[in-house]
Amino acid sequence: MSPTMMRLFAGLAAIALGAGILPFSARAQATAGQSIWDGVYTDAQAARGQGQYGQHCAVCHGPTGEGSFVTPPLTGEFIADWTGTTLADLYDKIETTMPLNAPGTLRPAIAADILAYLLKENNFPAGQKELGVTPTELGAISFDVTRPKPAASSRARAR
Amino acid sequence: MTEGKSTRLNRRLLLKGSLALGGLAGLGGCATMPGGQRLNTAGLDYEDIPPKLAPIRAHPDRIFDIRCCIRPFRVNGPNLDTETIGDALIVHNYGHGGSGWSLSWGSANVAVQKAMSVSPKEIAVVGCGIIGLTAAITAQRAGAAVTIYARDLLERTRSVRANGSWTPDSRVCLTEQAGPKFGDLWEQMARFSYKTYKSYLGLPGRPIDFQDQYRLSDTPPRPREEGPDPNIKGSYATTGLPQQNFEFGNYSDRIRDLTPRPQQLPEGATPFPVKYVSRSEIMFFNFGSYGHLLLSEFYGAGGKIAVREFHKPSELGGLKEKVVINCPGYAAKDMWKDKYMIPVRGQIAWLIPQPEVNYGLSYGGASMLSKSDGIMVQAQPGPAKGDMVGVNDANEVPSRKEAEDGVRTIEALYKRFPAQSA
Numbered sequence A: 001m002s003p004t005m006m007r008l009f010a011g012l013a014a015i016a017l018g019a020g021i022l023p024f025s026a027r028a029q030a031t032a033g034q035s036i037w038d039g040v041y042t043d044a045q046a047a048r049g050q051g052q053y054g055q056h057c058a059v060c061h062g063p064t065g066e067g068s069f070v071t072p073p074l075t076g077e078f079i080a081d082w083t084g085t086t087l088a089d090l091y092d093k094i095e096t097t098m099p100l101n102a103p104g105t106l107r108p109a110i111a112a113d114i115l116a117y118l119l120k121e122n123n124f125p126a127g128q129k130e131l132g133v134t135p136t137e138l139g140a141i142s143f144d145v146t147r148p149k150p151a152a153s154s155r156a157r158a159r
Numbered sequence B: 001m002t003e004g005k006s007t008r009l010n011r012r013l014l015l016k017g018s019l020a021l022g023g024l025a026g027l028g029g030c031a032t033m034p035g036g037q038r039l040n041t042a043g044l045d046y047e048d049i050p051p052k053l054a055p056i057r058a059h060p061d062r063i064f065d066i067r068c069c070i071r072p073f074r075v076n077g078p079n080l081d082t083e084t085i086g087d088a089l090i091v092h093n094y095g096h097g098g099s100g101w102s103l104s105w106g107s108a109n110v111a112v113q114k115a116m117s118v119s120p121k122e123i124a125v126v127g128c129g130i131i132g133l134t135a136a137i138t139a140q141r142a143g144a145a146v147t148i149y150a151r152d153l154l155e156r157t158r159s160v161r162a163n164g165s166w167t168p169d170s171r172v173c174l175t176e177q178a179g180p181k182f183g184d185l186w187e188q189m190a191r192f193s194y195k196t197y198k199s200y201l202g203l204p205g206r207p208i209d210f211q212d213q214y215r216l217s218d219t220p221p222r223p224r225e226e227g228p229d230p231n232i233k234g235s236y237a238t239t240g241l242p243q244q245n246f247e248f249g250n251y252s253d254r255i256r257d258l259t260p261r262p263q264q265l266p267e268g269a270t271p272f273p274v275k276y277v278s279r280s281e282i283m284f285f286n287f288g289s290y291g292h293l294l295l296s297e298f299y300g301a302g303g304k305i306a307v308r309e310f311h312k313p314s315e316l317g318g319l320k321e322k323v324v325i326n327c328p329g330y331a332a333k334d335m336w337k338d339k340y341m342i343p344v345r346g347q348i349a350w351l352i353p354q355p356e357v358n359y360g361l362s363y364g365g366a367s368m369l370s371k372s373d374g375i376m377v378q379a380q381p382g383p384a385k386g387d388m389v390g391v392n393d394a395n396e397v398p399s400r401k402e403a404e405d406g407v408r409t410i411e412a413l414y415k416r417f418p419a420q421s422a
Helices: A003-018 A024-030 A043-056 A077-082 A087-097 A108-121 A135-139 A150-158 B002-019 B097-118 B130-141 B182-198 B252-258 B287-300 B313-318 B329-335 B400-415
Strands: B029-032 B038-041 B063-074 B082-085 B088-092 B122-126 B145-150 B208-217 B263-265 B276-285 B304-307 B323-326 B341-351 B359-363 B366-371 B374-378
Touching (some): A043 A108, A087 A108, A087 A135, B082 B313, B088 B097, B088 B313, B097 B182, B097 B323, B097 B341, B122 B130, B130 B145, B130 B287, B130 B323, B182 B252, B208 B366, B276 B366, B366 B400, B374 B400
Parallel strands (some): B122 B145, B122 B323, B145 B304, B208 B359
Antiparallel strands (some): B063 B341, B082 B088, B208 B276, B263 B276, B341 B374, B359 B366
16 A cells, blocks of 8 residues: 555544544444443432542542542543443442542442442433443443444444 | 850851852851851861851742652562563563652663563553653663653653652662562662763753752751661561561662761851751752653654553553553552552642752751752651651642641741841
8 A cells, every 4th residue: 555545544544533433343342232322320320429529539639520730630531541441440440449548448339329420520421220330230331432323333232 | 045146146147148249268167257257167177168058938838839649669679570461571660669760760771671682673661750751761772662651741740749869768668578689689770870860960950960968956866777666566577567667678878889978067067056967968850850851852762652541451462562661650559459569658848949049958857958940848747757657648639737837847947047137
């Protein structure tokens, strides 16, 4: 392939990614089960999580997850940081390493509630079922930043 | 009383001396300052007479930053082991406790030698604190093309929230857990680093600098602890945490040839209103200029930085570079499940820079160092002393009270100088 053709191909790929059209292989990998776009928590759970967040997290990450000079935000670049993982990874981070001065002290249900709040803060939709705490359940929910098109989503779920 | 008399003199000496054009002049028992005040320098050789000392404006409202960090203390000493993940060789380089800045170049040299043993053309460095950045530059100097993968660049890492002075065996390990061979490795790293730092002396912005350090006390200074405290029964081996200073590795005697001995100064030989004064010298790192210089050097040699956060060790195996130098600092405790890592909290209050202050001091549990980017003040936050301060405390939220306490300790020292008469 000539350099010009390579640049053209790369440009098209970038446009496709920018428009939220992931290559099929990437999407297939990211949607083995549900994604964070599928309403994986409830509003009530997020509300509980907000209270827990204020109690355990806000002192470092700020009242609304905005972060500080030394503490990473839980919005914005936070999404980029966790894209491509599953909620099991993020839950594990919260449950085993946070808060920094007392890691491992959050009960599983509280960690899940806080995770629900973070999803809400980042504008991922709520649903009818609360987020669970089992690795199997959380590991099946991909942290996928790209909102799937309905057709792509149903195709993925149908497989 | 003698103390009161010398105290009255001292305030004038400190203030006028700092503004004087001529500095000190004098020989054989006294130094005459402009205005006629005299220091009691009897017994001091001419070259040892303290230079003029500008006062520090140590007031809490001049605190412009409070930085809190967790030192990546590892009881066995820094992890420089290797392992493979997938088809990638991982060379660890983390866990330097309070010695990261000091040992960085020597540690980087050890890590890069291991990395280069498989002749990679490309090397990935994970982390961009002082350990990661020096490892990256060292790898470039060894001929590799280097990409740093990091969430934050140096100025937002824990490295620049540390003290940043030459303290090569500060909480670097526990003696028993590190084992008898660690001393040789430590000495190798310390000497290599020290040599490297010499090449950064005298550059614009003073990235690396030296300063006189005055240790001040109203009571006779305590002798160095030579043995364990018999009143403390537990230890790391029995509790999982160090219980006393004696457990921490102390290797400074191995490099005594690199640094001058502390010098006791006679009472009244300095403007400080205390009975006991000793003076030593300390090498330190000006974060702003040194950090900028290192990043420029890295970029200048073709280095690339990719902003990325890792969540699992397995992700390192997916990097395109198949040799990875892993420099995560304290983050290793969680990501690598390193059970030997123990957090050690430290906090520093920063006062607005005073370029005219060219010395540091310690007094009453507080210490001060004047850097180009601010005056650092560290308090002693609780009853613990020495290496035990902050052990197993991972609270990284800055304490304004602790910051002000430290500054007020220094402030109180200067308030002991009587006000200037008109």
